[in-house]
Amino acid sequence: MNIAPGGDRLHAQIEFALEIDKLKRVIRRNTLMDGSRRENDAEHSWYIGMLAMVLGEHAPPGTDLDRVVAMLLVHDLVEIDAGDTFVYDRAAVAAQGELERKAADRIFGLLPEEQAKRLRELWEEFEERRTPEARFARALDRFAPMLANHRTEGGTWSLYKVTAEQVLENVKIIEEGSPALGAYAAEMVELSVSRGHLARS
Amino acid sequence: MNIAPGGDRLHAQIEFALEIDKLKRVIRRNTLMDGSRRENDAEHSWYIGMLAMVLGEHAPPGTDLDRVVAMLLVHDLVEIDAGDTFVYDRAAVAAQGELERKAADRIFGLLPEEQAKRLRELWEEFEERRTPEARFARALDRFAPMLANHRTEGGTWSLYKVTAEQVLENVKIIEEGSPALGAYAAEMVELSVSRGHLARS
Ligand SMILES: [Ca+2]
Numbered sequence: 001m002n003i004a005p006g007g008d009r010l011h012a013q014i015e016f017a018l019e020i021d022k023l024k025r026v027i028r029r030n031t032l033m034d035g036s037r038r039e040n041d042a043e044h045s046w047y048i049g050m051l052a053m054v055l056g057e058h059a060p061p062g063t064d065l066d067r068v069v070a071m072l073l074v075h076d077l078v079e080i081d082a083g084d085t086f087v088y089d090r091a092a093v094a095a096q097g098e099l100e101r102k103a104a105d106r107i108f109g110l111l112p113e114e115q116a117k118r119l120r121e122l123w124e125e126f127e128e129r130r131t132p133e134a135r136f137a138r139a140l141d142r143f144a145p146m147l148a149n150h151r152t153e154g155g156t157w158s159l160y161k162v163t164a165e166q167v168l169e170n171v172k173i174i175e176e177g178s179p180a181l182g183a184y185a186a187e188m189v190e191l192s193v194s195r196g197h198l199a200r201s
Numbered sequence: 202m203n204i205a206p207g208g209d210r211l212h213a214q215i216e217f218a219l220e221i222d223k224l225k226r227v228i229r230r231n232t233l234m235d236g237s238r239r240e241n242d243a244e245h246s247w248y249i250g251m252l253a254m255v256l257g258e259h260a261p262p263g264t265d266l267d268r269v270v271a272m273l274l275v276h277d278l279v280e281i282d283a284g285d286t287f288v289y290d291r292a293a294v295a296a297q298g299e300l301e302r303k304a305a306d307r308i309f310g311l312l313p314e315e316q317a318k319r320l321r322e323l324w325e326e327f328e329e330r331r332t333p334e335a336r337f338a339r340a341l342d343r344f345a346p347m348l349a350n351h352r353t354e355g356g357t358w359s360l361y362k363v364t365a366e367q368v369l370e371n372v373k374i375i376e377e378g379s380p381a382l383g384a385y386a387a388e389m390v391e392l393s394v395s396r397g398h399l400a401r402s
Binding site: 009010013014016017018020021022023024025032033034036039040042043045046047049050051053054055057058066069070073074111115119147148151180184 | 241254
């Protein structure tokens with residue numbers, strides 16, 4: 001096509017747009033809240049973006065929620081190349097870093113340079129978990145599948161033989177981003193254990 | 202559960218979170234960019250939120266892109282009750298208004314009052330298309346399926362016997378939100394017609 005002015009930028013952006021559509025085909029371990037099927041990364045990213053908008057008051061005061069939303073929309077893009085890693089598979093999580101960096105080079109690299117840089121910085125901020133925005137974003141990323149497992153009477157937990165102790169490691173990550181959501185998550189774990197949907201090790 | 206302080210608000214927010222998960226099961230007419238399956242409203246909402254981040258420079262100067270993203274994340278929530286309306290089915294589009302208002306009452310109404318109001322305002326702004334933010338958001342909402350139809354050699358257009366004249370009505374809506382994207386969309390239509398993937402009436 002022959003678009004001007006700024007046509008080269010627009011073409012690069014459209015190439016990126018076509019590429020990231022693939023996130024809809026990256027399938028996660030957890031299911032929808034009704035257990036009907038496994039969730040994909042794109043709808044998951046929408047969902048936790050919405051959670052940021054709705055649960056924002058449970059982040060530390062001053063947290064930039066627009067930045068949290070932006071971070072959550074891009075946080076899984078690298079999985080187009082690197083695939084989803086099951087959070088309880090520690091060996092896979094460790095091997096994932098290099099794969100994801102290469103994926104970030106390739107995928108963000110489709111964009112005009114300063115845009116590539118801006119989006120990659122959002123992803124790196126999410127990964128590094130140093131800012132309140134990144135910690136809250138990570139908390140929501142862990143909170144959503146926990147809610148789904150709680151609602152589906154154990155869901156992925158029983159399927160993959162995850163223990164309460166392992167889930168409590170994730171509760172800590174939620175607490176670091178939001179004490180209120182951490183407390184809520186801890187109660188979900190307690191309830192799931194007491195109902196027999198989550199086993200202690 | 203027994204969360205305090207702010208526990209009532211959190212409980213209402215979690216009820217809302219559980220409810221909106223259903224958007225992942227609202228199926229649209231258009232397919233993914235590779236034609237492999239039809240798209241759902243949740244992944245569609247993520248996708249056009251990403252487009253707002255990436256194509257924002259093609260909105261009028263001064264457009265608040267964070268607000269565009271927020272608007273796009275909530276814009277289809279009413280379809281949990283009202284269902285997706287095929288944009289080329291004019292009779293269905295006309296009947297949809299009342300259904301969607303009722304859906305907005307019920308779904309946003311699950312939230313604490315001032316949050317319900319804030320999210321409902323985003324949805325109404327999107328529907329009314331009076332602000333640059335809403336017009337740009339609507340442009341992206343129309344642009345994405347057009348891109349998918351163009352990439353899948355006519356996709357939904359040929360399936361539902363949509364004509365070039367009908368698609369050009371949508372190109373106008375895209376132009377109103379972004380002249381550059383409107384020009385790009387008009388070129389896609391021309392190309393699709395010349396390749397025999399879209400018929401003139
Ligand atoms: Ca729609």
